[in-house]
Amino acid sequence: MLAFFFPFFLGAALCALLGGTSLAQGAGEWRFYGRDPGGTRFSPLKQINTDNVSKLKRAWTYHMGELKRPHVSAPKSLIAAFESTPLIVGNVLYLSTPSSRVIALDSGTGAEIWEFDPQKGKGEKREYLQHRGVSYWEGQDRPGSGLDHRIILGTGDGRLIALNAATGKPCPDFGKQGEVDLRKGVSDRWAGSEYGVSSPPAIYKDLIIVGSRIIPGPYGGKGPSGKVRAFNARSGKLAWVFNTIPQPGEEGNDSWKGDSWKDRSKANVWAPISVDIDRGLVYLPTAQAVGDVGAGGLEAPGSEREGQDLFGTSLLAVDAQTGKLRWYYQIVHHDIWDYDLPSQPALVTLRQDGKEIPAVVQATKMALLFVLNRVTGEPVFPIEERPVPRAKKGGVFTWPTQPIPTKPPPLVPHRFTRDDISSVTPEHHRHCLELFDSLDFPGLYPTMEKPSLVFPGSMGGSNWGSVAFDPSSGLLYANVSHLGSARGRGGRFWDKHLWPCQKPPWGSLSAVDLNSGELVWQVPLGIVDELTAKGVPQTGTVNVGGPVVTAGGLVFIAATKDRRFRAFDAASGKQLWETRLEADGYATPAIYLDAKSGKQMVVISAGGGGPYSDETSDVLVAFSLACTDP
Numbered sequence: 001m002l003a004f005f006f007p008f009f010l011g012a013a014l015c016a017l018l019g020g021t022s023l024a025q026g027a028g029e030w031r032f033y034g035r036d037p038g039g040t041r042f043s044p045l046k047q048i049n050t051d052n053v054s055k056l057k058r059a060w061t062y063h064m065g066e067l068k069r070p071h072v073s074a075p076k077s078l079i080a081a082f083e084s085t086p087l088i089v090g091n092v093l094y095l096s097t098p099s100s101r102v103i104a105l106d107s108g109t110g111a112e113i114w115e116f117d118p119q120k121g122k123g124e125k126r127e128y129l130q131h132r133g134v135s136y137w138e139g140q141d142r143p144g145s146g147l148d149h150r151i152i153l154g155t156g157d158g159r160l161i162a163l164n165a166a167t168g169k170p171c172p173d174f175g176k177q178g179e180v181d182l183r184k185g186v187s188d189r190w191a192g193s194e195y196g197v198s199s200p201p202a203i204y205k206d207l208i209i210v211g212s213r214i215i216p217g218p219y220g221g222k223g224p225s226g227k228v229r230a231f232n233a234r235s236g237k238l239a240w241v242f243n244t245i246p247q248p249g250e251e252g253n254d255s256w257k258g259d260s261w262k263d264r265s266k267a268n269v270w271a272p273i274s275v276d277i278d279r280g281l282v283y284l285p286t287a288q289a290v291g292d293v294g295a296g297g298l299e300a301p302g303s304e305r306e307g308q309d310l311f312g313t314s315l316l317a318v319d320a321q322t323g324k325l326r327w328y329y330q331i332v333h334h335d336i337w338d339y340d341l342p343s344q345p346a347l348v349t350l351r352q353d354g355k356e357i358p359a360v361v362q363a364t365k366m367a368l369l370f371v372l373n374r375v376t377g378e379p380v381f382p383i384e385e386r387p388v389p390r391a392k393k394g395g396v397f398t399w400p401t402q403p404i405p406t407k408p409p410p411l412v413p414h415r416f417t418r419d420d421i422s423s424v425t426p427e428h429h430r431h432c433l434e435l436f437d438s439l440d441f442p443g444l445y446p447t448m449e450k451p452s453l454v455f456p457g458s459m460g461g462s463n464w465g466s467v468a469f470d471p472s473s474g475l476l477y478a479n480v481s482h483l484g485s486a487r488g489r490g491g492r493f494w495d496k497h498l499w500p501c502q503k504p505p506w507g508s509l510s511a512v513d514l515n516s517g518e519l520v521w522q523v524p525l526g527i528v529d530e531l532t533a534k535g536v537p538q539t540g541t542v543n544v545g546g547p548v549v550t551a552g553g554l555v556f557i558a559a560t561k562d563r564r565f566r567a568f569d570a571a572s573g574k575q576l577w578e579t580r581l582e583a584d585g586y587a588t589p590a591i592y593l594d595a596k597s598g599k600q601m602v603v604i605s606a607g608g609g610g611p612y613s614d615e616t617s618d619v620l621v622a623f624s625l626a627c628t629d630p
Helices: 001-020 426-436 527-534
Strands: 058-064 087-088 091-097 102-108 112-116 135-140 147-154 159-164 177-182 195-196 202-204 207-210 213-215 228-231 238-242 274-276 281-285 313-319 325-332 345-353 355-363 371-372 385-388 401-405 467-470 475-483 507-513 518-524 547-552 553-558 566-567 575-580 588-591 600-608 616-625
Touching: 001 112, 058 575, 087 371, 087 588, 102 147, 135 202, 202 274, 274 345, 313 355, 345 467, 355 467, 371 401, 467 547
Parallel strands: none
Antiparallel strands: 058 616, 087 091, 091 102, 102 112, 135 147, 147 159, 159 177, 195 213, 202 207, 207 228, 228 238, 274 281, 281 313, 313 325, 345 355, 355 371, 385 401, 467 475, 475 507, 507 518, 547 553, 553 566, 566 575, 588 600, 600 616
8 A cells, every 4th residue: 555655645745845835725726717806817836937847748638529519510710719717626627618518627637527518408509609617606504514615607598507516416405406597687578689608707705796798689789788696606596786787866877868778788797707805896897888880880889879888898896795886987988999898807916105005907908907996996007088089970979088097008009000011921911001091090999980990909909818917026917919900891900811910919928017007028929830931020919818927937828829828937028838739728727736646737728719710629738747757
């Protein structure tokens, strides 16, 4: 028996020694989508560091299996992207898939423990949607009975499900046999609209706080409500409701003309929600209140909407226990550009003039970072309301100003001229020049009354991958796409190869000192193999997914359209490690310490899919140092 166990204990000891210091309980886990309730995506692990990351090797690979199923016959570009960031609690990893399946794996080996399929029996009628993960809740079941552990799942078809974390079976005391119908009360009259959940719900004490993904349907801006709701984690009973389109008598209702607020859809929260546990506050990043024309047009500018359109495209602080509004900051007034807030707010602590400031950072598609005091909503750095062109159609106006932070600087240039057209190949240059000359470009917020360039556009800047923050250095890390939208000419400002039309970089990774608001470094993120072979310097690529940062001085990120997974020096931006994946990794990694082997692991979903990938796969890949190899 001693001979059998000795290699395991020796290997675990060697890996633990590489960590350098002992860790607090739970520090090796990844219990939340952003690792902590505030979404900082910072891991205190440092077994893998700048000195040894070059030795990182693949530890195991898990195939979720959905691409092998006979009902997946859509073109590759229409296959939902595999965007899940798994949770790791103890020695179990919990993963979700594009069809809302939940899978539990052994975190050290990738061996499957259980699977739950909310669409079991649907056959070819199964629905697929990008799905970013699940949530974990634990609480005292009954006095003296131990903890109740649950996995909370929001599905693409609008259900909230509680599973026993040990077995994967629905919890019979939650809702109706383990599930709550989220469409009830918000989408009853809109059968033709898509309503579901694509991001993991937030957890506060015994409450599950959930937003929604909404495609309103052909109702002229009316449709399912974007209200945010809280449900009891034990019973599934509704605890509170927050109306993101203010109703009569509520603050913000007067920002809507007449009864244009009535049955108004959207202003939903599809991105992950953040929670300040100590202060009992929930931070909600909302979408636009229907009617964007940024990528082809859903509604004429300002149609049926006059005023600021609260609380569209806003960051809201809400009492986590009651759902009452504490403060709001509208980041885009009367949004017609599809500039909805796509990323989880990051709750950070800044240091200025010897004082600590509790702050919230909201990354945006405009590549702007809004840094606000998370208690009061006041800007940490000055934000200016600057004049912008004003649209007038049918007597309805868009808003005359938009808020622009003075710090940090934009992570993508907002100025664009004919001289900025890319020339990576002659054919590319000709196409892009012709496209640019056909468009109007008066600035960041064009009126859209003419075919216009929006730069960065609705898939530019930051997206749902959000940012990562290192509390020891005060550095925030953000990846952005340098990509415009072109109304009237195919939606995106690129060519047939999906190469953006402006000079590279087409994607970048940046480090920002949040204490000073200054940019520390910025490097291109990603390569185009075809152009590299022709001698074109690194261009960067469009990227979807996010970074994580570790106490080992590393930033890990996939996200790029080149099937790579990379590690960068957090201090300098120098790339230290790279590996190829089976497909593009349009997800945010998770980092954990395997409880059995003592190894630090880095895991990433790599499925490609969506509108950008030529290759698709179905893998979750884990990496570690080979510190226990003979």
